[in-house]
Amino acid sequence: MKTTKISLHPEYTIAAVDQRLFGGFLEHLGRAIYQGIYQPDSIHVDKNGFRKDVLQALKALRFTTMRYPGGNFASGYHWLDGVGPKEKRPVINDLAWCSVEPNQFGTDEFIKLCRLMDWQPMLACNLGTGTPEEARNWVEYCNLPTGTRYSSLRNENNPGNPYNVKLWCLGNEMDGPWQLGHVPARDYALRAQQAAKMMRDADPSIELTASGSCTVDLPTYLEWDREVLDYMGDYADYISLHRYATNKDGNIPEFLASIKGIDRQIEEMDAVCRFIQARKRSQKRAYLSFDEWNVWYRTTGPEFTNGRGQFAAHLLEEEFDLSDALVVAGFLNSFFRHTDCVKMASLAQVVNAIAPILTRGDDLLLQTTYYPLLMIADRREGTALQAKVSGPGYASKIYGQVDYVDASAIINGNKLNVFLINRNMSDENPVSIYFNGLICEVESAEVLTGSQADSQNTFSNPNAIRNKSLTSVTVKEGMAELVLPPLSYTVATFEIDY
Numbered sequence: 001m002k003t004t005k006i007s008l009h010p011e012y013t014i015a016a017v018d019q020r021l022f023g024g025f026l027e028h029l030g031r032a033i034y035q036g037i038y039q040p041d042s043i044h045v046d047k048n049g050f051r052k053d054v055l056q057a058l059k060a061l062r063f064t065t066m067r068y069p070g071g072n073f074a075s076g077y078h079w080l081d082g083v084g085p086k087e088k089r090p091v092i093n094d095l096a097w098c099s100v101e102p103n104q105f106g107t108d109e110f111i112k113l114c115r116l117m118d119w120q121p122m123l124a125c126n127l128g129t130g131t132p133e134e135a136r137n138w139v140e141y142c143n144l145p146t147g148t149r150y151s152s153l154r155n156e157n158n159p160g161n162p163y164n165v166k167l168w169c170l171g172n173e174m175d176g177p178w179q180l181g182h183v184p185a186r187d188y189a190l191r192a193q194q195a196a197k198m199m200r201d202a203d204p205s206i207e208l209t210a211s212g213s214c215t216v217d218l219p220t221y222l223e224w225d226r227e228v229l230d231y232m233g234d235y236a237d238y239i240s241l242h243r244y245a246t247n248k249d250g251n252i253p254e255f256l257a258s259i260k261g262i263d264r265q266i267e268e269m270d271a272v273c274r275f276i277q278a279r280k281r282s283q284k285r286a287y288l289s290f291d292e293w294n295v296w297y298r299t300t301g302p303e304f305t306n307g308r309g310q311f312a313a314h315l316l317e318e319e320f321d322l323s324d325a326l327v328v329a330g331f332l333n334s335f336f337r338h339t340d341c342v343k344m345a346s347l348a349q350v351v352n353a354i355a356p357i358l359t360r361g362d363d364l365l366l367q368t369t370y371y372p373l374l375m376i377a378d379r380r381e382g383t384a385l386q387a388k389v390s391g392p393g394y395a396s397k398i399y400g401q402v403d404y405v406d407a408s409a410i411i412n413g414n415k416l417n418v419f420l421i422n423r424n425m426s427d428e429n430p431v432s433i434y435f436n437g438l439i440c441e442v443e444s445a446e447v448l449t450g451s452q453a454d455s456q457n458t459f460s461n462p463n464a465i466r467n468k469s470l471t472s473v474t475v476k477e478g479m480a481e482l483v484l485p486p487l488s489y490t491v492a493t494f495e496i497d498y
């Protein structure tokens with residue numbers, strides 16, 4: 001196989017990597033909260049009712065923000081149901097997932113969890129069945145000092161400092177006809193603007209994300225965003241985008257090529273933000289919050305999404321394989337390539353529902369998709385660099401010509417981190433990395449690979465796919481060389497003379 005050349009230069013930067021790109025998402029959905037995060041009858045329980053084994057596995061991934069309480073669930077959620085003495089909280093029918101919601105975990109428990117895990121909370125308010133005023137009152141509950149109805153209620157429930165929640169989503173996937181309270185763009189924009197005004201009046205320091213196009217497949221794609229941003233003006237600090245990569249046809253090369261589609265989606269959404277900024281002659285541009293992203297295609301039918309009136313049903317419990325892990329790595333590469341416009345992102349989700357971590361009773365499994373997140377956890381600070389890839393590739397039906405190697409890079413002081421995916425199904429791919437002759441030595445390198453694209457970790461064989469150290473990286477005359485195994489994700493950290 002011909003060598004792929006990755007050309008980098010310290011001056012060809014993109015932008016500083018906003019650490020809020022490494023957020024997660026926790027929804028009241030299936031067993032994400034109950035039996036995932038929160039399980040008072042587990043042998044792993046801590047004094048708050050949280051599962052220590054789950055928290056420990058999440059801690060290693062160093063999530064920076066956590067989005068809550070949904071998702072679709074948010075569009076029917078009334079936050080007051082989830083605060084106050086637990087025995088007085090109502091048991092309700094959750095209309096999004098047709099499940100029973102006992103409200104034993106709510107805002108106060110979530111904030112406790114965030115403080116414990118060092119996560120910045122991101123709350124999605126209900127602009128489906130809820131009112132702008134209800135959203136505003138939630139800001140008062142969370143952020144205002146005591147002395148008014150909801151701030152005092154917080155202090156009664158949980159005496160101490162306000163929660164200081166800075167990140168708020170103005171609804172969830174409001175462009176989707178499946179969403180509770182879905183309306184056309186104009187109607188949503190009116191609702192979101194009203195909520196934003198009142199929320200900002202309550203706390204001017206909050207940052208607001210308008211609900212943008214949740215898939216490229218809806219006919220309203222981009223037009224929705226144009227209309228919403230146009231109406232909302234400076235009230236929208238960010239606009240959201242969502243993507244769940246799919247491989248329904250079982251076509252691995254096409255699935256891996258879809259990483260190009262992530263780039264395209266980001267660039268199209270950013271184009272709308274720039275268009276609105278230019279047309280308004282505004283100093284301010286809305287940035288992108290990719291507040292739901294993942295691979296998800298096996299558990300999408302009603303048997304996996306309808307809770308049938310049960311509590312903690314097994315919903316969306318996707319079991320991932322190696323190819324899924326490579327696409328997760330592709331999302332990360334794409335975020336690094338677009339640090340100039342993508343400022344926040346949330347992996348959807350973190351436990352049990354489409355998640356890198358699965359629980360079964362008291363056992364816990366780290367899925368294949370856990371590992372790309374782990375491999376970047378200590379390599380993601382710094383400034384992203386443009387990575388020019390020249391090498392062999394293949395023709396994809398939907399995405400055109402695609403390089404076998406998908407690459408991104410981050411410079412951080414005298415360290416250079418390089419992230420490489422080899423999409424080749426059968427062959428190794430030799431790579432040389434040029435960085436203006438400045439690479440001195442290899443600090444560390446790790447690889448994630450396996451014998452088959454569909455190899456999985458299971459409860460009986462939990463370590464089939466996991467990161468291993470890669471020792472064959474060499475540095476000569478300021479340039480690095482390595483060989484990428486077929487279907488693999490490699491991360492390498494180099495010391496540079498800089």
Ligand code: AHR
Pocket residue numbers: 027070071072073172173292348349354
């Ligand atoms: O993450 C699962 C669901 O996917 C979310 O609730 C919704 O926003 C999206 O459609």
